[in-house]
Amino acid sequence: MIRGIALATAGILFAAVTFAKAPAEKDPWWNPDEGRVFPASLDYPNANGTLRLLLDNGPMDTKDHPFFTAIGPNGRACVTCHQPADAMSLSAASARRQWERNGAKDPLFAASDGSNCPSLPQADAASHSLLIDHGLIRIARPWPVxxxxxxxxxxxxxxxxxxxxxxxxxxxxxxxxxAGMISVFRRPRPVANFKYIEAMGFAYDPKAGMPLPVDPETGKPVSGNLMADGRVPSLRAQMRDAAGTHLAFLKTLDAQDMERILDFERRIYVAQQADATGGALDADGAKGGPRMLQVSEAGRLGSDGGIPVWSEFEAWEKMPEAQKAKLPPEVRAFRESVARGARVFREKTFLISDSAGINSPIGFGNPVRNSCVFCHNMSYMGMDVAPGQVDLGTTNQPFADPAPHLPLFRITCTGKPHPHYGRTILTSDPSFALTTGKCADVGRITLQTMRGLSARAPYFSNGSAKDLRGVIDYYERRYNIGYTEQEKQDLVNLMRAL
Structure with missing residues (x-):
């Protein structure tokens, strides 16, 4: 086990900031059926530092475990698209590396959804360009809904x-x-930190003024924060959906398999543990890293009696000057930047307009003035305590970034016009509307966790932001926020520390 790390910044080698490292795998890619042992703590390096995964009651032998075993004919397992080194998601960089290693024979590039279309010549890289270049999986949704x-x-x-x-x-x-199918392309969502994702902070959906969705199997309300388009109510339903589409299982997962997968998914926590410049994210009073996720109460609204969002890093800003002076200048500057970014995230307000799920259907006014925590409000996670979907414009014109590689659909409302776009909408992904059949839901997408961002670029459901600065730049354009250059960099540094 490596006990420390020396950080090189601006050509200066220093070892003043150290952190304990968990064992890292020699090859970060997990193939199905390898039978590795998943340790209680596992580290992976990335461009911004080190990602850490913590497994409650670990280690766990993955031999014959259904999350790690290829059951269907395409050779995939759940782990194929939910890689530990990618924060239990899938980065475009990992997809590209697997293509360079194995080409189309790698199970990741299964024709059904790992290619742009099953009819294309599967041996050609161009047939898998959306996955290789953008980390996107094909999702086939039925039409009619x-x-x-x-x-x-x-x-x-x-x-x-x-x-x-x-x-x-x-x-x-x-x-x-x-075939009556609509193909859209989306990023795999992280399979970790489910204590938070499944938490219910409200007894109703405040974005629609409706009761929470109900799991038809249990009759109990569910959080509604699982899938990008809200097409399944529970993790069990998600497993069945994935087994029949992405994994092409020939048999239904039995109850025992599902319980073992659920057990693993609910025990795994992931977050950035150390930064390449700032060192350990839980050093000098800060409470970054996955350990805080593992031990904290889930589902708290940071602005309503909970822990303020990203207050994990307040200690770095409040550190006595004498203590700060002992740090290398680069470490001190980065940590102060992260703490400032957390305050900007919470405190800098701007006008949010024409965003379904916020300004409509019941609405908080159009526009409404608030900050990033209006939607990213859950303590320690930055996802939305409130269930339901929001249209940030990432897939709908005129707000979406140019995406000539993605399909474009014309939606025509046959009933009431859309409250913000009118009767006709151009979109690369109707998203929630393909679940509800409502024109007012075109482009509405479930917000997801902000943890482990450094390990799983690109960002947004359609991968339209290639890096963390791209996320900030999109919001700046979309809502004309007026961030200074310093504020933008502080927000980037905050997000890379999550």
């Missing part, structure tokens, strides 16, 4: 394919007109 039980829902909009660079939406076998 169906509920979780498979019953058709009468939609109040029509959909037309305007642009189809993946070729799948106009494909004669897999396309919209022939």
């Amino acid at each position: 169906r509920d979780p039980m498979g019953k058709p829902i009468e939609a109040d909009f029509t959909i037309e394919v305007v642009r189809d660079p993946s070729t799948c939406n106009l494909d004669p076998k897999y396309g919209l007109k022939t």
Whole structure:
């Protein structure tokens, strides 16, 4: 075990900041059926420092464990798209590395959803460009819209394919007109920190003024914070959805398999543990890293009696000057930047406008003045305590960044016009509307955890922000916030420390 790390910054080698490192795997990629032991603590280096995973009651033998075992014919397991080194998600860099290693024979690039379309020549890298270059998995949604039980829902909009660079939406076998399927492309969501993701901070959905969704299996309300488009109510339903689509399982997961997967997913915590410049994120009074996630109460609203969001780093700002003076200048500057970024995140307000889930349907006013914590409000996690989906404009024109590699759909409302876009909407992903059949839900997407960001670029559901600065720049353009250059860098440093 390595007990310390020497940090090189601006050409100066120093070892004043040290941190204990957990064992790191020689090869960060986990193939199905390897039978590795998943330790209680596991570290992976990344461009910004070190990611750490903690497993309650670990270590765990993964031999024959259903999360790590290929059950279906495409050779995939759950771990294929939820890699430990990528914060239990999948980075575009990892996808590219696997292509360079194995090409199309790697299970990650299974034709069903690891390629732009199954009909394309699978040996060509161009047929997998959305996964290799952007870390995107193909999601095929039925049209007409169906509920979780498979019953058709009468939609109040029509959909037309305007642009189809993946070729799948106009494909004669897999396309919209022939197969009744709409292909959209999304980033895999992290499978970790579920104590927070499943937590219910409200007894209703304040974004819609409606009761919480109910799990039809248990009859109990659920958090609604699992999938980007809210298409499944629970982790069990998510497992069945993934088994039949991404994993192509020939058999239904039995109850024992599902319980073992649930047990693992609910025991794993992940966050950045150390920064390449700032050192250990739980040093000198700070409470960064995954340990705080592991031991803290979940589901608290930071602005309502809970711990203020990202207050884990307040100690760095309040450190006595004499103590700060003992730190290398680069370490001190980075830590002060992170603490400032946390305050900017909480305190800098701006006008939020034309965002469904915020300004409508029940609405807080349009515009409404608030800060980042209006939506990213859960202590220690930065996700939304309130369930439901929000349209930030990342997939809808005119707000979305140019994405010629993604499909483009024309949505035409047949009932009421959309409250912010009017009767016609151009979008690369209708998202929640493909679950509800409501035009007002076009582009609404479930917010996700902000932990482990350094390990899993690119960002947003469609991968439109290639790096953390791209996330800040998008929000600046979308809401005309007026961040200074220092504030932007402070926010980037905060996010890389999560």
